Amino acid sequence: MQYYARIDRSCIRPAKDRQVTKRTAAEMDISSSIDNETTHKARSEGATRLNSLVASIYIFRLLFLAVCAAVRIQLDNGRYLVVFKGYPFYEKRAVRKGTAVICSCTRAQCNSYIHVDRDLNVVHEEIHHSHEPTRLIPLSNGRYCRSSNLPQMEFIEMANGKVCLYIDRYTFYQRSPRVWYCTNNVKCRSYTALSPDMRPLRMKIDHCHPPPKLLLNIFMTQRGKERLVYHDYTYYKQSRTRNGFRWGCTKNRWHRCKAYLHLADDLTIVRSNMEHTHSPHGTPLYK
Known part of the structure; x- marks a missing residue:
């Protein structure tokens, strides 16, 4: 006696339906991967915007501190100045029981002044400058020099046709587009750096030899x-x-x-x- 298994043919789908189902599943996988990529991209863009915003806030804070904060510097003569918004001030006297110091502008005819605490935070200001800010040139020893106290600089042409920088009886040759070194560079390390419009940016004038004789x-x-x-x-x-x-x-x-x-x-x-x-x-x- 033979037995036959009864099969419900309604459960068997045609080959075309199976192909359509496989194709639909593949499309669903692709769409889900696209959604994941879109979500990841959106999150990355959001993180990038957030990082850019944080960086912008940090840079703005640094610029704000650089413009609005006061700093104390020392001149080449040993005297200290307080610089605020590019203008130098003298420290005069203490106020508010020693909690603040009055700093007046270095110009005799300028009535601008500021009050700073021990941490150089400006607690009060009266700024009415009638002049341009004084240019302070940084020196190699960490001090500063007023541009008005700099020695006279001139360009001279030597007998061999080369152009040298003449500063206070000493000659300098151009080593790079902006830096001029002493012509006696074997022993002397004096130099000066000039801006494109030939204004001094920084300098080290400490010659260890007498000036050359220019007859x-x-x-x-x-x-x-x-x-x-x-x-x-x-x-x-x-x-x-x-x-x-x-x-x-x-x-x-x-x-x-x-x-x-x-x-x-x-x-x-x-x-x-x-x-x-x-x-x-x-x-x-x-x-």
Whole structure:
């Protein structure tokens, strides 16, 4: 006797339906993966926006502190100043039982002042500056120097045709687009860094050797005027003579120096008066 199993054919789906079901499941997997990627991307973008916002707040806080906070610096002469919003102030006297200090502007005719506590937090300010902020040049020893106290800088052309920077009787050569080093760089490490408009940014002037002897040299200043250097003294072109030019000392206005040189067209000295009333770097000579 043979037995046959009864099969409900209604439970058997055609091959086409199975293919459609497989295809639908694959599409569902793809759509779910797309949804996951979209969610992950949205979360990443949200985290990126949050990080950018936090970074912006941090940068704004740093800029706010840099502009609004007061700092104490030391000048090259040893005196301390309080700098607030780019302007230097002198520390005058204590107020509020020693909890704050009055700081007045360094300009004599400026009435601006601030009150700072022991942590240099500004608790009160009266800012009415009638002048531009004083430029402070950072030095290599951590101190600062006022731009008005810097020595005079000029560009001179040497006998070999090279251009040097002339600062207080010392010469510097250009080592990089902005940095000039002392020409005696074997032992001396003095240098100065200039901005693109030839303003000093930082400098280290600590020569360990005497200045070089420039016997006779003519160079052009930044303003296009001719200058002559003779035995470390500088002269400017005064007038035309019969066979050359008369050169007067550049200190004749400030130190009433009557020294002069008469040079022929071939740069030979025809007549001279070398009795200067000052040293080569401008210090008056008292007899």
